[in-house]
Amino acid sequence: MNLKMTDITALGRPIDPSYPTNRAIVLLSVAAVLVGAIAQLVGGMALLPSIVWGASAGLSVFLGWALARELDPDHDLSAFVGAGLTMIGLLLSGLPSLLVLLWLMLALRIIDRTVGLPARPLDSLALLGLGGWLTWQGNWVAGLVTAVALLLDGLLSPPLRYHVLLSGVALAVTAALLIFQGGIAPASELTRPAVLVAVLLAALFAIVIATTRELRTKGDVTGEPLNPRRVQAAQILALFTALIYVWWGGESSGPDLLPLWAAMTGVALSRLALLFLSRRR
Amino acid sequence: MQFPTVAGYNLLRRKLDLPQDLEGELNLVLIAFQQWQQSQVDTWIPSAKQLEQVYPQLRYYELPTIQQRNALAQTFINEGMRAGIPDPVARERTITLYLDKVAFRRALALPHEDDIYVLLLDRQGRVLWRAEGVFSPEKAQSLTQAIEGG
Numbered sequence: 001m002n003l004k005m006t007d008i009t010a011l012g013r014p015i016d017p018s019y020p021t022n023r024a025i026v027l028l029s030v031a032a033v034l035v036g037a038i039a040q041l042v043g044g045m046a047l048l049p050s051i052v053w054g055a056s057a058g059l060s061v062f063l064g065w066a067l068a069r070e071l072d073p074d075h076d077l078s079a080f081v082g083a084g085l086t087m088i089g090l091l092l093s094g095l096p097s098l099l100v101l102l103w104l105m106l107a108l109r110i111i112d113r114t115v116g117l118p119a120r121p122l123d124s125l126a127l128l129g130l131g132g133w134l135t136w137q138g139n140w141v142a143g144l145v146t147a148v149a150l151l152l153d154g155l156l157s158p159p160l161r162y163h164v165l166l167s168g169v170a171l172a173v174t175a176a177l178l179i180f181q182g183g184i185a186p187a188s189e190l191t192r193p194a195v196l197v198a199v200l201l202a203a204l205f206a207i208v209i210a211t212t213r214e215l216r217t218k219g220d221v222t223g224e225p226l227n228p229r230r231v232q233a234a235q236i237l238a239l240f241t242a243l244i245y246v247w248w249g250g251e252s253s254g255p256d257l258l259p260l261w262a263a264m265t266g267v268a269l270s271r272l273a274l275l276f277l278s279r280r281r
Numbered sequence: 282m283q284f285p286t287v288a289g290y291n292l293l294r295r296k297l298d299l300p301q302d303l304e305g306e307l308n309l310v311l312i313a314f315q316q317w318q319q320s321q322v323d324t325w326i327p328s329a330k331q332l333e334q335v336y337p338q339l340r341y342y343e344l345p346t347i348q349q350r351n352a353l354a355q356t357f358i359n360e361g362m363r364a365g366i367p368d369p370v371a372r373e374r375t376i377t378l379y380l381d382k383v384a385f386r387r388a389l390a391l392p393h394e395d396d397i398y399v400l401l402l403d404r405q406g407r408v409l410w411r412a413e414g415v416f417s418p419e420k421a422q423s424l425t426q427a428i429e430g431g
Contacts, residue, residue, distance in 0.1 A: 049296070052356075095294070136316065138365025156352040182323065249367030256367070 006221055010117035011109040011126075013220055016162035023272045025065045028083055033058035036090070060259050061086050063101050067263035071235050072109045072208065073217035073226055075108045082266030086259045087188050092256035101252060101259055103130040103142060104241060105150035110163075111156070112234035114226060116219020120152065124235055135174055138181055141248055143174030145241050152233045190250045197254075198246045201261065202239055209235045211271060238264060284310075284406035285388040287380055288364050289344070292363040292372035299376065305340030307409070308402045308426060312344045312393035314382065321397045322326030324416035328424075336428050343375045355379055401427050 005012050009109045015022045037054025045053065064086030068079035074280060106127045111142035112263045119127075131146030147170035214233065242260055245253040255260060284300045300308070309329055311322045322343055329341035347358065359377055366372055371399060382394070386422070389408065391398050401410040402423065410427035412420045 097360060097364050099357070100364050133361055134364050137361040138319070139361075142364070180317075180320075182320065243307075245367075252367045252369050252372075256364075 006115070006117055006120075007122050008120060009126075010113070010120050010221075011106060011123050011259070013109075013115060021080075023081070025062060025083060026063075028080075028087075029058040029062040030092070030132075032061040032087060032088065046086075053095065056098060057090050059098055060090060060096055060101075063098070063105065063258035064262045064266070065107070067101070067105060067260055068266050070105070070112055070114060071231075071238055072113075072212075072267040073114060073231065074215055074268065075274070076265075077254055077268035078267040079263075081145055082259070082263035085262035085266055087253070089258040089262055093258060096258040097256040099130070100134065100139070100142065100256065103127070103134060104145070104238070104260065106130065107145060108238060110236045111149055111152050111237060112226065112231045113219065116222030116224060118158070119163070119177050124150070124163065124166060127220070128166060131170065132173065135177055140174055140178050140181075140184060141241065141244050143170060143177065144244070145237065147171040147174060149237060150236070156230050157227070184248070186247055186250075190246070194246070194254065198243065199208055201265055201268070202243055204272070205235070205239055205264045207275075208264075208268050208271045209239070213274070230243055282390065282408040283388075284400070284408060285385060287378055287385070289376045290359060291294065291374070291376045292359065292366055293369070294359075294363075295373075297376055298404055299344075299378075302397050303342060303402065303406075306404050307336070307340075309339060309341040309424075310344050310400050310402060311341065312346055312389075312391070312398045312400065313395075314346050316345075318397050321415050328421050329418055332425070332428065333424075334402050339428060341374065342429060343371075344378055345375065345379065346378045346382060346385065378406040399424075412429035 005014075015026060017023055017026070035053040035054075036057030040050035040053045041047065061083050065079045065083040068082035072078040106123070109115070110123060110127060125144055127149065131142045135143035135146075140211045147167045150163040150167035150170060153160050154162070154167060209232055212232050213228055215231060217226050218224060219226060229274050238260060242253075242257060242264065245257055249256060286301075287299050289299065290295055297303075303310075309332070311329075313319065313322050313324055326341075331343060333339050345362065355377075362375070362377065363372060366375060377384070386392070386394070389398070389400070396414040397418075399412045400408050403409055408428075410424060412424070
């Protein structure tokens, strides 16, 4: 039996080194690993923790790029702006919450189907498992967003109907845990500048959502153009997640979701630049 | 009784050696063994915050205590816990300990893991006072007396 990766998962996107942009992001991520590890070593950290820090920095930069690829699949430039902004952010605020970002990446790929295929059962389990683990730890946003992601995938064309049922399960479990763990409490300290920055970036990204229509990018496996409705839904979910995190997490939500904010900003700036240039022609 | 020398990471990802890196002249440590015991820990937090304001020499910490795991599992658990606690102050004060739980409990004479334990330590890590389980006004009064006596 010849088992293909897509038989197991519809979320895996191997990095094809024949594309120069793929080679570039790999080099950029490796550079972030090395610079990050050396900087921590020089700063007095022990060898192993420095290597782990560097590896996390490299993964963060890669995620800034990869998240932007999900949010704006037609434009390579957005993803590199996202990766660059992540690098700057790492210098200013330290490492993000990689587990949360990996979970969010699963959710976005299930909705926008950049591979071209509906989620496999293992993909659904991975999203539920990781989202459930985060929710169990007190991160109710993960439970809520997991439920919304599954609902969107169960409703948008072509729908994966059993995800509607799983969405209900995710929502019920999240509600039960909220009751058990003590409910929703917004951030106690949220400064006006932080709110203003979040609102400004959200407004910029809303332009991206509004102007995402026909897409040229094709599904990795199917060769069919991506469904713009699904990509828009993923964009809306990303924005919703970022904003609800600001409300719940306060000041720490920026650094925690750094690659997501960087990706959304990169996509928005690139889209604005393209809109500006197209008007001038 | 002496708090054993152990190492852990707080949720800001900083390595700490206990009890020497505890910052207070007196340190109130809330030791939990299971995730569900967080609700028991939470019953103590308002009082601990209030006591910190009244007694500036006091600091409180949460110590989730977990059986030894490999580095990958530790990172996964720590990052999950961090994701559930967005408050930077709470992250700084939550120090996850991966250790031999039986030996740790034996060193502190903690008979079981069914409840949380609350210990008041002095600068050298000596145990000045202890309580078990959820907060109560009687325990708080006894703690206040211990702080004033310590």
